[in-house]
Amino acid sequence: MASPLLCLAAAALAVAVLVSATEAWRATPPPLPVLPIPSAPQLRWQRREVIMFFHFGMNTFTDSEWGTGSEDPSLFRPAGLNATQWMDAARAAGASLVILVAKHHDGFCLWPSDYTAHSVRASPWRGGRGDVVREFVGAARARGLDAGLYLSPWDRHDQRYGEEVAYNEYYEAQLHELLTGYGSVSEIWFDGAKGKNATNMTYHFQEWFQTVKQLQRSINIFSDDGPDVRWVGDEKGYAGTTCWSTVNRSMITIGEAGIEKYLNAGDPRGRDWVPPECDVSIRPGWFWHKNETAKPLSQLLEIYYNSVGRNCVLLLNAPPNSTGLVEDADIARLREFGAAVATVFGTDLAAGSEARASSERGARFAARNVMDGRDDTYWAPTAEDGRRNGYWIELRRRPGARARAFNVVRIQEHVALGQRVERHAVYVDGAPVANGTTVGHKRLHRLPCPVAGTTVRVWITALRGPPLLSAVGLHYDPFVASDTM
Numbered sequence: 001m002a003s004p005l006l007c008l009a010a011a012a013l014a015v016a017v018l019v020s021a022t023e024a025w026r027a028t029p030p031p032l033p034v035l036p037i038p039s040a041p042q043l044r045w046q047r048r049e050v051i052m053f054f055h056f057g058m059n060t061f062t063d064s065e066w067g068t069g070s071e072d073p074s075l076f077r078p079a080g081l082n083a084t085q086w087m088d089a090a091r092a093a094g095a096s097l098v099i100l101v102a103k104h105h106d107g108f109c110l111w112p113s114d115y116t117a118h119s120v121r122a123s124p125w126r127g128g129r130g131d132v133v134r135e136f137v138g139a140a141r142a143r144g145l146d147a148g149l150y151l152s153p154w155d156r157h158d159q160r161y162g163e164e165v166a167y168n169e170y171y172e173a174q175l176h177e178l179l180t181g182y183g184s185v186s187e188i189w190f191d192g193a194k195g196k197n198a199t200n201m202t203y204h205f206q207e208w209f210q211t212v213k214q215l216q217r218s219i220n221i222f223s224d225d226g227p228d229v230r231w232v233g234d235e236k237g238y239a240g241t242t243c244w245s246t247v248n249r250s251m252i253t254i255g256e257a258g259i260e261k262y263l264n265a266g267d268p269r270g271r272d273w274v275p276p277e278c279d280v281s282i283r284p285g286w287f288w289h290k291n292e293t294a295k296p297l298s299q300l301l302e303i304y305y306n307s308v309g310r311n312c313v314l315l316l317n318a319p320p321n322s323t324g325l326v327e328d329a330d331i332a333r334l335r336e337f338g339a340a341v342a343t344v345f346g347t348d349l350a351a352g353s354e355a356r357a358s359s360e361r362g363a364r365f366a367a368r369n370v371m372d373g374r375d376d377t378y379w380a381p382t383a384e385d386g387r388r389n390g391y392w393i394e395l396r397r398r399p400g401a402r403a404r405a406f407n408v409v410r411i412q413e414h415v416a417l418g419q420r421v422e423r424h425a426v427y428v429d430g431a432p433v434a435n436g437t438t439v440g441h442k443r444l445h446r447l448p449c450p451v452a453g454t455t456v457r458v459w460i461t462a463l464r465g466p467p468l469l470s471a472v473g474l475h476y477d478p479f480v481a482s483d484t485m
Contacts (some may be wrong), residue, residue: 002348028362067106081324107157246270311440
């Protein structure tokens with residue numbers, strides 16, 4: 001017969017094994033989100049990074065940027081309009097969403113609206129039976145692109161403009177036409193621009209916004225104020241060096257001067273998740289002008305680093321000409337731009353590195369997650385770690401192998417659980433090479449010169465909660481001269 005002590009030992013061992021097995025099945029949960037956080041459509045939008053704008057309309061035929069509203073519809077005659085060619089231009093640039101200006105400030109509608117005679121129906125194009133919006137969205141879907149629409153609130157043609165109820169009813173009726181007659185629309189643009197001497201008009205933005213969400217639940221609404229995507233505050237394509245996705249919408253009045261700096265930087269205390277979109281044209285003007293040409297590749301890449309590389313989505317405009325085609329030279333530049341971005345970021349020189357960090361929340365949140373190329377995994381440290389020593393993550397490039405030089409450092413937060421990083425610094429083999437404030441969806445640092453170090457460490461300050469990094473990457477950019485980096 002076994003002794004009582006032996007029985008007790010066996011029982012203790014059985015309990016230990018049972019506890020160990022129970023612990024093994026108990027996964028560490030994710031950290032709590034830091035509010036506010038993005039909606040699913042906002043996350044999808046942010047991950048697009050580059051989208052395209054197409055300004056086309058009456059201004060294309062009058063060599064102007066802001067039409068008067070008195071233009072004769074007979075001027076609109078794009079003999080060779082081919083929306084598929086536009087989509088090929090967008091794909092060449094790496095875009096996944098295309099937005100058409102369906103009505104600009106001159107009030108001319110690119111679809112046969114039932115609520116005005118000032119539209120393509122009154123033009124000679126397609127014998128008055130054409131519909132640019134329909135051709136646009138059809139071509140987008142055929143090329144695997146999502147479609148968006150711009151509908152200007154300011155209307156210099158319609159005589160109801162200035163009559164609060166009548167014009168708001170007219171505008172809302174056109175929203176219904178566009179959002180019920182053309183299938184899924186991923187983004188709708190409400191431009192706050194209005195001339196200094198324009199007729200006084202009160203827009204019913206809140207009614208419009210609620211109508212939009214009723215008609216298209218997964219759509220993102222753009223305006224100065226969001227509610228889903230905000231203007232970045234300039235038309236250069238540059239976000240602030242500090243750029244929060246959060247703002248307080250109560251502090252923003254659409255179209256009001258003086259809000260540009262607030263929109264450009266965002267607000268770390270903001271209660272609303274409204275990330276910025278950087279709109280800029282490939283040419284000096286938004287509409288096509290015969291005497292204008294596309295920006296050089298170096299300038300487009302500078303815009304990319306200062307928009308996508310600062311927690312924004314880049315909305316790049318390519319205006320079709322009066323024939324109805326994007327200029328060959330513009331397409332060539334878009335293709336050059338898309339290829340350059342793919343060349344720089346298509347190869348991650350951090351691949352194969354060993355990752356370690358100041359701490360790890362658990363196996364599911366290991367430092368190595370920053371190199372797996374996935375949006376849904378991330379490194380998470382313990383909260384106590386940051387309070388003691390600060391947070392850091394380090395990549396040790398493969399020992400024994402000749403490390404290729406890099407001049408771009410990419411850092412990405414897992415923003416699905418909120419934006420957290422307030423300051424960060426990058427060190428290579430112990431020497432500081434870059435520093436900044438916010439990170440957000442993506443932060444890109446171009447270094448003063450290429451480096452070939454073996455140890456890259458990122459130090460992080462995040463007082464709003466432990467930082468969650470989804471990616472740290474190293475890249476080489478051969479397109480930017482060292483004296484401009």
